[in-house]
Amino acid sequence: MATTPRPRPRVLILGGGLSGTLAAAALAPYSDTIDIVERHALPDTPQPRRGLPQARHAHMLWSGGADAIESLLPGTTEMWLSANARRVSIPNGMISLSPGGWYRRCWPEAQYLISASRDLIDWAVRAQALALPGVRLRSEAEPVRLLGTRTRITGAAIRHKDGSEESIEADLIVDATGRASRAPSWLAELGIPAVPETIVDAGVTYASRRYKAPVETAGWPVINVQADARLAGPGTAGSILPIEGDEWMVVLSGTRGGEPTSEEAQFVTFARQMRSPLIAEYLDRATPLGPVSVTRNTTNRRRHYEKAHIEGFIALGDSATALNPIYAHGMSAAAQGARALRDLASKSDVTSKGFARRAQRAISRPAAAAWLLAVSQDACFPHAVGGTRTWADRLATRYINRLITTACSDFTAVQALSDVMTLQTSGASLAHPRVVLAAVRGPRLPPLSGPALTPAEEAVLRGRPVPTTTA
Ligand SMILES: Cc1cc2nc3c(=O)[nH]c(=O)nc-3n(C[C@H](O)[C@H](O)[C@H](O)COP(=O)(O)OP(=O)(O)OC[C@H]3O[C@@H](n4cnc5c(N)ncnc54)[C@H](O)[C@@H]3O)c2cc1C
Structure with a gap:
């Protein structure tokens, strides 16, 4: 029929x-x-x-988004990478200061992100x-x-x-x-x-600037200093993203009372005053390529x-x-x-x-x-508008903070947080008994006193020639 x-x-x-x-x-x-x-x-x-x-x-495009795009339009990832977008492994391809401390970089790949213009x-x-x-x-x-x-x-x-x-x-x-x-x-x-x-508006101001990187950006990490909403005062944060053209796309942000401005001379100064001056120290080695762009369109x-x-x-x-x-x-x-x-x-x-x-x-x-x-997160910052916080929200925030601190030295926590952050799984997965157990157990090692840098990353930071044998 x-x-x-x-x-x-x-x-x-x-x-x-x-x-x-x-x-x-x-x-x-x-x-x-x-x-x-x-x-x-x-x-x-x-x-x-x-x-x-x-x-x-x-x-930056988290793996949850990149995989969805690839499933809709097969071959897109290859088009990005052929044009020198960077595929960054999480967590090892990131030098990251979380509210719980510096992440270690000795794990298998948990997730990835695409970094490009x-x-x-x-x-x-x-x-x-x-x-x-x-x-x-x-x-x-x-x-x-x-x-x-x-x-x-x-x-x-x-x-x-x-x-x-x-x-x-x-x-x-x-x-x-x-x-x-x-x-x-x-x-x-x-x-x-x-x-x-x-x-819900944390009043975040965003300032970005492109730099010529002092090094080839292939294999170069994302450098990331996060805000810590538990600290008094505005939250400030920043990232250096390696993109095509051997450029660094640099973004700095601040909540109300701690906003970056479009003044070029202030850009690196702002970065130097964040929870770690690492981004400013790298920018001292790079060459700005244009003006600072600012937006407050972040509600x-x-x-x-x-x-x-x-x-x-x-x-x-x-x-x-x-x-x-x-x-x-x-x-x-x-x-x-x-x-x-x-x-x-x-x-x-x-x-x-x-x-x-x-x-x-x-x-x-x-x-x-x-x-x-x-x-x-945003509802935790001072002067945030909207977003009431119940006792359950406060409890959940304490749990997540504990997990973030644990993730500095525990792969179960790294994997769980990476899966959620990249939108590969929902936040509910953080309640899996294995993850809860990791959080209860807490960090397995003492916190790192500073970022875990490779010899090449250390060389760029110090303005020394980059060793050719170690990436
Ligand atoms: C400063 C900043 C940084 C960001 N960083 C990230 C990041 O790192 N990672 C991430 O995943 N997301 C990021 N985002 C969010 C991301 O940019 C948006 O989620 C994304 O652009 C949404 O895409 P869209 O197509 O819905 O909207 P848009 O990208 O804004 O596209 C809207 C389109 O509609 C067109 N248009 C608008 N009005 C009309 C009209 N009346 N008639 C016809 N056409 C119209 C516009 O020209 C445009 O082409 C960032 C956003 C901002 C503001």
């Missing part, structure tokens, strides 16, 4: 950034046409572009997604309103660069226009009640679209859940959300009743995991 073919839906994606292109990858196998409407022109090469101001800042990360995803059958980019165009009713979105009115307007009808509309999404007002114009919104803001009943509309990435970038989870949560969308679309017709709600719930799970990690 002949079976009725499944309808081939039309999809409209608003925003052609990382989430928009990943949504296209997720839905392309299950759709007839996918139109991506993007406000700006998108380059064919990894280069800066309008519409992505955060690309001036450091971006944001322009490179997005370019590879974009190039792959736009090559998929049925995917069409409409750049230099933007939505002016959504079409539909109080219960169902059926498309959007688009304005092109020349001022002309066009209505695009679709079975599913994905809002991927980022942190500044106007979807709440577009939905309100149709009489759709506002979704609940949660905001955790979650729009709970998963609680709404809107047919035909979903939101992915920052438009739904924007996170404090210090935890580097935004791209990974978006990628895992896109993977969850793909998995749902493979089992369930995109045009079916309730698809959008199920999809939004699936998308919100990884976002919620990242949200919890961010706000549980």
